[in-house]
Amino acid sequence: MIDRIVELEPGQRIRATKSLSLAEDYLRDHFPRFPIMPGVLMLEAMYQTAAWLVRATxxxxxxxxxxxxxxxxxxxxxxQPGQTLRVTAELMKREGANFSLKCQGEVGETIAVRGRLVLRTQQVGGETAARSSVDAQIVHSLQDKFRLLYPPASGRLAAGSETA
Structure with missing residues (x-):
């Protein structure tokens, strides 16, 4: 969903953007005469932005x-279509695998959405060695996507590397 990560300070904060296009399929139904981004997708944009900060951290x-x-x-x-939602997530606290973040999304100079999210990290396979290859594949795929969303990461994430 998010289009680009524009700023990243691992362990502190991240900024990302989502440009809304009239071509988005869900806008046909939400709402036909007054298309707007559904609130749940605004929340999803905050979650995705915060998740990239957690991964980088x-x-x-x-x-x-x-x-x-x-x-x-x-x-x-x-x-609305033609506008860009600029999302910021700031890490407030970390307790083990749990991350508490303050997030907000702005359109122009106006705050459109804000809230606090708690995210948790874990592995697909838990401690199971047999599933660790699945975890490695997922991480590799996420690193590839991260390089597309945040081009400055290309130099820091070597192909096949698992660190930022």
């Missing part, structure tokens, strides 16, 4: 970054 150690909680999510403006 954790140096792509885990294959999964799961949403555990979405708290105090408030919507205050629409995102």
């Amino acid at each position: 954790d140096e792509f150690t885990h294959s999964l970054v799961l949403l555990r909680e979405a708290n105090n999510v408030k919507y205050s403006d629409f995102v």
Whole structure:
């Protein structure tokens, strides 16, 4: 969903963008005469942005970054086709595998959505060695996607490497 990561400070914060196009399939139904980005997709953009910060902070150690909680999510403006949602996520606290983040999405100078997310890292295979190759494949795929979203990472993530 997010189009680009524009700024990244592992362990601190990240900024990403999502440009909304009238070509998005879901806009035909949401709403035909007044197309706007659904609130759940605004939340998804915040989650995805926060998850990339967690992955970069954790140096792509885990294959999964799961949403555990979405708290105090408030919507205050629409995102319409032709507009760009600029999402910021700041790491507030880390306790083991749990990351607490403050997130917000802006359109122009207006905050469109904000909230606090708790994300958790884990492996697909847990401690099972037989599934560790699945985890490695997922991490490799995520690193490839990360290089596309954040071109400055290309020099830091060597092909096949598992660290940022």
